[in-house]
Amino acid sequence: MRVRVRYSKLGKVRFISHRDGARLWERAxxxxxxxxxxxxxxxxxxxxxxxxxxxxxxxxxxxxxDIELVEGTTIDGADADRCLLTELSAALPIGMDVxxxxxxxSDAGTRRKSxxxxxxxxxxxxxxxxxxxxxxxxxxxxxxxxxxxxxERERKxxxxxxxxxxxxxxxxxxxxxxxxxxxxxxxxxxVRPAELASLxxxxxxxxxxxVLRTQQWIEQxxxxxxVLSLPVTVNALARGLSA
Amino acid sequence: xxxPDDSLWAQLEPLLARVQKPARYIxxxxxxxxxxxxxxxxxxxxxxxDTYEIGLPNQGLQILYEILNERPDAVAERTYAPWLxxxxxLRAAGLxxxxxxxHRPAGDFDILAFNLAAELVYTxxxxxxxxxxxPLHSADRTDDDMFVVVGGHCAFNPxxxxxxxxxxxxxxxxxxxxxxxxxxxxxxGAGGHDRQAVLRELxxxxxxxxxxxxxxxxAEPTPGFTQGPIAAVTPNRADVPATVHKRTVADLGDWPxxxxxxxxxxxxVHDRLSVEVFRGCTRGCRFCQAGMITRxxxxxxxxxxxxxxxxxLRQTGYNEVSLTSLSTADFSDIEPSVLGVLEDQQAAAPxxxxxxxxxxxxxxxLPSLRVDAFTVGLAGQVxxxxxxxxxxxxxxxxxxxxxxxxxxxxxEDLYGAVESAFSQGWTRLxxxxxxxxxxxxxxxxxxxxxxxxxxxxIGRRHTTRASVTVxxxxxxxxxHTPFQWFGQNTREELQRKVQLLRSATRRAGNVNVxxxxxxxTTAEGVVSRGDRRLGAVIERxxxxxxxxxxxxxxxxxxxxxxxxxxxxxxxxWFVFRHRRADEVLPWAHLSAGLHHDFxxxxxxxxxxxxxxxxxxxxxxxxxxxxxxxxxxHVVASPVPPAGGSQGTGQDLSNGAAVPLHLTFTPVDxxxxxxxDMAGAT
Ligand code: SF4
Numbered sequence: 049m050r051v052r053v054r055y056s057k058l059g060k061v062r063f064i065s066h067r068d069g070a071r072l073w074e075r076a077x078x079x080x081x082x083x084x085x086x087x088x089x090x091x092x093x094x095x096x097x098x099x100x101x102x103x104x105x106x107x108x109x110x111x112x113x114d115i116e117l118v119e120g121t122t123i124d125g126a127d128a129d130r131c132l133l134t135e136l137s138a139a140l141p142i143g144m145d146v147x148x149x150x151x152x153x154s155d156a157g158t159r160r161k162s163x164x165x166x167x168x169x170x171x172x173x174x175x176x177x178x179x180x181x182x183x184x185x186x187x188x189x190x191x192x193x194x195x196x197x198x199x200e201r202e203r204k205x206x207x208x209x210x211x212x213x214x215x216x217x218x219x220x221x222x223x224x225x226x227x228x229x230x231x232x233x234x235x236x237x238x239v240r241p242a243e244l245a246s247l248x249x250x251x252x253x254x255x256x257x258x259v260l261r262t263q264q265w266i267e268q269x270x271x272x273x274x275v276l277s278l279p280v281t282v283n284a285l286a287r288g289l290s291a
Numbered sequence: 292x293x294x295p296d297d298s299l300w301a302q303l304e305p306l307l308a309r310v311q312k313p314a315r316y317i318x319x320x321x322x323x324x325x326x327x328x329x330x331x332x333x334x335x336x337x338x339x340x341d342t343y344e345i346g347l348p349n350q351g352l353q354i355l356y357e358i359l360n361e362r363p364d365a366v367a368e369r370t371y372a373p374w375l376x377x378x379x380x381l382r383a384a385g386l387x388x389x390x391x392x393x394h395r396p397a398g399d400f401d402i403l404a405f406n407l408a409a410e411l412v413y414t415x416x417x418x419x420x421x422x423x424x425x426p427l428h429s430a431d432r433t434d435d436d437m438f439v440v441v442g443g444h445c446a447f448n449p450x451x452x453x454x455x456x457x458x459x460x461x462x463x464x465x466x467x468x469x470x471x472x473x474x475x476x477x478x479x480g481a482g483g484h485d486r487q488a489v490l491r492e493l494x495x496x497x498x499x500x501x502x503x504x505x506x507x508x509x510a511e512p513t514p515g516f517t518q519g520p521i522a523a524v525t526p527n528r529a530d531v532p533a534t535v536h537k538r539t540v541a542d543l544g545d546w547p548x549x550x551x552x553x554x555x556x557x558x559x560v561h562d563r564l565s566v567e568v569f570r571g572c573t574r575g576c577r578f579c580q581a582g583m584i585t586r587x588x589x590x591x592x593x594x595x596x597x598x599x600x601x602x603x604l605r606q607t608g609y610n611e612v613s614l615t616s617l618s619t620a621d622f623s624d625i626e627p628s629v630l631g632v633l634e635d636q637q638a639a640a641p642x643x644x645x646x647x648x649x650x651x652x653x654x655x656x657l658p659s660l661r662v663d664a665f666t667v668g669l670a671g672q673v674x675x676x677x678x679x680x681x682x683x684x685x686x687x688x689x690x691x692x693x694x695x696x697x698x699x700x701x702x703e704d705l706y707g708a709v710e711s712a713f714s715q716g717w718t719r720l721x722x723x724x725x726x727x728x729x730x731x732x733x734x735x736x737x738x739x740x741x742x743x744x745x746x747x748x749i750g751r752r753h754t755t756r757a758s759v760t761v762x763x764x765x766x767x768x769x770x771h772t773p774f775q776w777f778g779q780n781t782r783e784e785l786q787r788k789v790q791l792l793r794s795a796t797r798r799a800g801n802v803n804v805x806x807x808x809x810x811x812t813t814a815e816g817v818v819s820r821g822d823r824r825l826g827a828v829i830e831r832x833x834x835x836x837x838x839x840x841x842x843x844x845x846x847x848x849x850x851x852x853x854x855x856x857x858x859x860x861x862x863x864w865f866v867f868r869h870r871r872a873d874e875v876l877p878w879a880h881l882s883a884g885l886h887h888d889f890x891x892x893x894x895x896x897x898x899x900x901x902x903x904x905x906x907x908x909x910x911x912x913x914x915x916x917x918x919x920x921x922x923x924h925v926v927a928s929p930v931p932p933a934g935g936s937q938g939t940g941q942d943l944s945n946g947a948a949v950p951l952h953l954t955f956t957p958v959d960x961x962x963x964x965x966x967d968m969a970g971a972t
Contacts, residue, residue, distance in 0.1 A: 060300075061556065063313035068557045075321075075554065075608030105308050139608065141319045141556055177305060255308035 178256025397423035454826035462537030498538035623928035688738025727780030765812030884916035
């Protein structure tokens with residue numbers, strides 16, 4: 049059986065790397081005695097699969113991990129679910145909180161796509177000391193109106209210029225007008241939030257721009273929907289922590 | 292609690308976005324307390340003067356952190372040396388050294404206490420005092436300034452740091468930190484005036500050394516040198532003890548710490564649970580300061596070991612535990628302990644062997660083991676799955692030299708252990724050696740190559756992948772050891788011996804040689820047996836940008852020689868010169884309990900190639916520690932553990948009869964620091 053977990057990474061823990069996060073999950077799962085399945089072989093590894101890596105320094109209210117449980121394990125009823133949720137949150141550091149746990153239907157025979165391959169776009173908020181008072185409306189309009197947004201990147205030691213305009217689905221200010229909200233594609237090479245920041249706020253040091261991932265989206269029957277959506281209350285709590 | 296107005300977090304956060312590995316500075320570990328600051332409490336900032344990755348696993352610091360936070364009159368937080376990038380950012384932003392628990396400025400603390408585990412970190416100590424905002428020199432500090440304290444193994448010769456520190460603590464800290472707290476708590480309660488008076492009061496606490504209360508005078512320069520030896524060290528007040536003695540905890544069973552081990556959020560050098568099974572070692576290796584200064588042997592009760600492992604694994608979620616000590620196979624109950632731990636972990640596993648929950652696939656790490664058939668077997672029991680590498684430490688290449696250093700391993704037994712390791716599936720061996728030992732000849736160095744080649748030959752009988760890595764470190768004589776009088780090999784001599792070893796192994800397939808940079812060994816030698824005249828040298832090296840000297844890319848011997856020149860001091864004097872029996876050594880007024888005569892006689896016995904037995908299982912030879920301090924060994928077994936030891940009363944003149952004693956840790960354990968080994972062939 050597989051379960052999918054949505055969790056947050058807010059506050060001081062934003063400075064731990066994706067790889068460190070994986071180690072923390074292994075320890076937390078052992079502390080809570082979750083019966084995680086192992087890979088075969090000489091050095092068995094727990095069957096955990098992490099979603100799209102979050103850059104070190106970025107925060108998120110939409111991180112995912114898929115956990116393969118040992119055969120025969122069932123998580124039945126809302127109570128068991130809720131208790132695991134609280135226990136895992138307690139075993140993870142402050143700022144990493146489990147928000148949703150959902151069993152994944154087993155599609156017998158077919159190999160599931162990994163979380164990373166399923167996700168097609170993500171939503172981010174950008175703000176920070178370096179961009180306070182910016183006219184986010186105007187920035188959004190400028191970038192969205194552009195025919196092309198060439199971005200110079202290095203790949204394998206060589207310079208390439210990519211047009212990232214098609215990868216930006218939408219840009220808008222948030223309700224408070226103090227953050228820029230961006231929907232960006234993750235398929236192909238995608239565009240990283242830091243790259244978006246350099247286009248939106250040219251001349252501002254990257255370290256002075258904070259980024260928060262708020263959603264990860266998958267396509268289903270032509271519609272986009274969140275991988276796991278969040279109960280409204282949790283969202284509010286999470287946003288409070290991040291502020 | 293963490294009151295936001297006391298925290299620098301808001302100012303630090305933008306800086307952390309600009310540095311490498313920001314997770315070093317965020318705290319938030321499992322096991323972190325919630326430090327409760329109140330004005331009347333004595334606030335300790337426990338500092339490790341190297342990076343977080345190296346400092347976090349330090350058990351001494353974790354133990355004191357917990358003991359202090361349990362006291363109603365104390366609060367403790369931690370700090371580690373900020374890497375160069377953050378150091379620069381902090382100075383540019385005008386921000387001080389901070390605690391990583393609640394990100395308070397260092398200046399909010401009453402005590403800045405360093406754990407000194409190595410000499411080359413001294414420039415980091417100076418840098419951190421400066422970054423903390425305290426006057427660099429203890430003489431310039433006033434009632435409002437913090438007290439700078441050092442402890443740990445290097446504090447047994449704190450003289451090179453005497454200018455910068457207020458207090459050095461000798462020996463084990465469990466009890467003495469409470470006594471220091473009590474003195475400062477009373478002092479703070481009375482208004483905190485008259486720093487000099489409270490320093491004198493601290494000096495009356497056993498184990499506490501206040502350098503400012505002792506005057507050091509020097510003799511005329513010795514012919515051929517620009518400086519002379521110490522003439523005398525004298526207390527400058529009547530109520531100050533002439534000799535400061537170390538502190539020793541009588542029974543380790545009374546101190547089951549850490550009870551809440553710190554599990555870091557980012558990878559550190561020893562990323563596993565550690566449980567100390569005993570303290571002290573009386574095997575008597577003559578080069579080993581750790582063994583000499585931690586006598587006698589005190590074992591932890593086996594059932595306590597078992598409980599601490601079970602609790603620690605449950606709390607941290609680790610699936611690996613290290614049973615630590617200076618020689619873990621010597622623990623009386625090692626075999627039942629290991630079996631007991633494995634049994635507990637099986638019982639804690641509710642899901643069977645294919646699950647990951649507690650207990651599944653727990654590995655036990657046994658560092659510093661002897662190597663004999665017994666211990667290789669033990670290693671086989673605990674190494675579930677991967678058997679990539681084992682580390683043995685014969686320390687010297689020939690039996691003759693091993694009798695000099697009292698590391699009494701015969702070749703036949705080494706080869707027996709090697710055979711046993713390869714036959715049980717290990718494919719890589721790492722052998723540790725010292726070069727530059729007293730009486731060493733080129734034959735001894737070439738003996739290292741011989742040993743390594745023979746080990747490969749044995750391995751080839753079991754696997755074509757058999758390989759041996761030889762790691763050589765240059766020997767640095769240490770205070771309070773029988774070799775404290777020995778003149779260290781010069782950099783050139785160490786270099787020559789490394790080359791000798793390299794050419795002797797060049798054509799031997801599957802023998803790799805790694806060596807520690809002889810230049811760094813030389814600088815370590817400067818401070819290892821240095822005196823107060825080196826304070827100015829350390830300060831110059833620091834001002835010249837010489838921090839993180841344990842890190843190869845930051846180290847430059849020229850900085851040290853230039854600083855020595857500028858102060859009219861020389862390497863020859865501090866490092867390469869043999870000391871005479873009647874010389875006043877810089878630490879002569881500090882005692883680890885070892886009689887001067889015992890150390891000198893043992894030095895003479897070394898030169899006569901004569902070994903000494905382990906007093907844990909054979910009659911006491913009165914080194915001075917137990918007799919002087921009224922303590923004794925706490926050892927469960929009256930006889931040496933299976934596998935034998937040099938303490939079994941065998942005829943030491945006949946090497947073949949003596950079983951071997953080697954140490955090993957998995958080869959794939961992360962290297963202690965990036966620069967441990969300067970190069971490889
Ligand atoms: S006093 Fe005796 S028993 Fe104690 S450590 Fe020294 S030699 Fe060994």
